Amino acid sequence: MRYRLYYWPEIQGRGEFVRLALEDAGAAYDDVARSKAGMAEMMAVMNGKGGQHPPFAPPFLEAGKLVVAQVANILFFLGPRLKLAPRDEAGRLWLHQLQLTVTDFVKEIHDTHHPIAGSLYYDDQKTEAKRFTHYFLKDRAPKYLGYFERVLASGGPYLLGRRLSYGDLSLFQLVAGLRYAFPAAMQRIERKLPRVVAVHDKVAARPRIQAYLASKRRLPFNEWGIFRHYAELDS
């Protein structure tokens, strides 16, 4: 099965959580919107081309006739197929629950620079962004990351125990992205997260992930994506 991933071509964004799973598994896939005419193809699927179910927003994945949207849903679908999830129902639901907590966290990370409206520029909501980020770095980021630390402490070294899952790849991306966006705050926050940092390091050392991160397929972090570095927000 060759997968077709559709996502905005200029950012890691939410699509990156899917890319990391595909890359770690060595799966064959096209990053459609990054190819010539790919954006037009993406828009056609968004508009319900050929009677397919229209997604609300990218990313979405085409697998044969199936179109699956929402990062956590895509990973739920891919998990067992890429051997990045258990096959039993209880294990899949628990991993999915963790991934949905990642989803919630990602939305709040996004809101550090866009607390008022996605349709406005950052500069037009900078005052609110500063206030939001203050509470984000003080309360929310430590709470979410502390939760994952607690899950790891009850088993480990990975979220599900001995075997890596797509949840660990997402945890890697959270740490990498937060370090990019908030280097000063993360130095402080990470002190209480040895197990989370260990997952980050283990994932970064996996041969396929290493190769991916060194390739052009890995887009650099920038100020259009989810994780943005604005020095004035980092405390």
Add this chain to the structure above:
Amino acid sequence: MRYRLYYWPEIQGRGEFVRLALEDAGAAYDDVARSKAGMAEMMAVMNGKGGQHPPFAPPFLEAGKLVVAQVANILFFLGPRLKLAPRDEAGRLWLHQLQLTVTDFVKEIHDTHHPIAGSLYYDDQKTEAKRFTHYFLKDRAPKYLGYFERVLASGGPYLLGRRLSYGDLSLFQLVAGLRYAFPAAMQRIERKLPRVVAVHDKVAARPRIQAYLASKRRLPFNEWGIFRHYAELDS
């Protein structure tokens, strides 16, 4: 199977999306935290009682030995068991995708009164709430609801076609809640949503839902939940 639902006892909140599914199916369940000593039981599960997987936040559902958290995950689990979801993988994933879009929408609805931090009072973020809600009512609510209208227009009368699913129960709750919170704005927004409103009406007329809405089990909307009425936000 008698289910045990855990959620904050004083609000409809996110728990209501699960309650509606249990009620429509006539399932046997306890709304644990609303019983005597129930809050202590809820906190025990949150803290990982008996080696169970700890949820990040309520609501969560206990089904035998299984603990499932995150509304969309709970509904994914319950769906086929309550005959409120198809059994085939493609159908379940599509319904789950719609439910995850409901989840995203609910978070933005919450942020109309809490755009800065959940730890602050509404009064301490009223200025930002006004600005957030302006864009929410102008762009976001019409976009989300318009998406569901489009899905209904491509089939209908329910989200999946001829058969009602838990997604329709959630759509009912969205309309009911938004009408409570933003009566003036919703009157305007609803004009373009005949199919969404028809789903609301069909759900409200289902005997078990009717009985539930008239019972004490249905908590009233109030200013502690997701859907809050603050006249100054409704335009």
